[in-house]
């Protein structure tokens with residue numbers, strides 16, 4: 001019986017290195033996923049096959065996916081990073097690009113029920129939008145923020161907006177220096193949905209400018225966002241109901257340092273972007289990053 005067992009071919013997971021050099025060849029893997037337009041679900045599945053593939057995907061391929069899906073944002077974030085490493089790793093950035101983190105009730109933001117996270121088809125990240133989430137003393141930081149993912153909460157409540165973002169070089173950012181300098185406490189019950197690290201509440205820290213509400217199409221005080229120690233941001237807000245009512249627009253217009261584009265007026269939440277790229281990763285005239293799940297067209 002022992003002899004029979006020895007003659008049997010090994011199952012795939014027990015093969016020696018020489019048997020699977022092909023699929024473990026980094027160049028081949030790169031070309032395979034390039035031909036698949038860096039399909040995030042295929043890459044996730046590949047990473048779960050075994051520890052060798054997971055290591056290659058984590059070390060090399062998540063970064064390539066990020067560079068393909070959001071070339072300018074990935075270049076900006078990786079630019080200042082020693083050895084090309086970024087806070088939390090490239091796999092957490094890939095998750096941040098494609099995953100809306102959902103919403104749980106928190107100290108400063110109450111919801112009647114938790115909202116689960118989910119994969120998104122596409123998101124737009126803008127560093128101009130990110131500036132709206134920084135107070136004046138932190139405006140030198142570079143922060144990319146997505147447009148809010150809209151979650152209807154039924155007729156009795158406004159829609160919930162859930163958004164996310166990432167700092168460039170958070171370790172050296174003014175925001176982190178302020179949080180550390182003021183000894184702002186980390187939240188006890190909230191963790192980063194992307195890397196699992198502890199987070200600071202920007203409401204608790206007093207770092208939520210009025211421009212954040214305007215950017216989101218919300219009201220000041222009707223939003224909250226968190227920044228984790230790796231520099232990922234996630235947040236939620238109550239969205240002002242869509243209206244082409246002049247009063248609604250003038251209410252939103254009444255703020256002093258608006259940076260919305262006029263061409264987004266008229267019944268549409270006025271979220272504008274000065275940065276725009278095509279979904280295939282080419283760079284458009286305005287520099288916004290659009291990440292798309294599925295083959296880019």
Ligand SMILES: [Zn+2]
Pocket residue numbers: 100101102118149150151162
């Ligand atoms: Zn969502």
Ligand SMILES: [Zn+2]
Pocket residue numbers: 088192193194195196197228229230231232
């Ligand atoms: Zn994080």
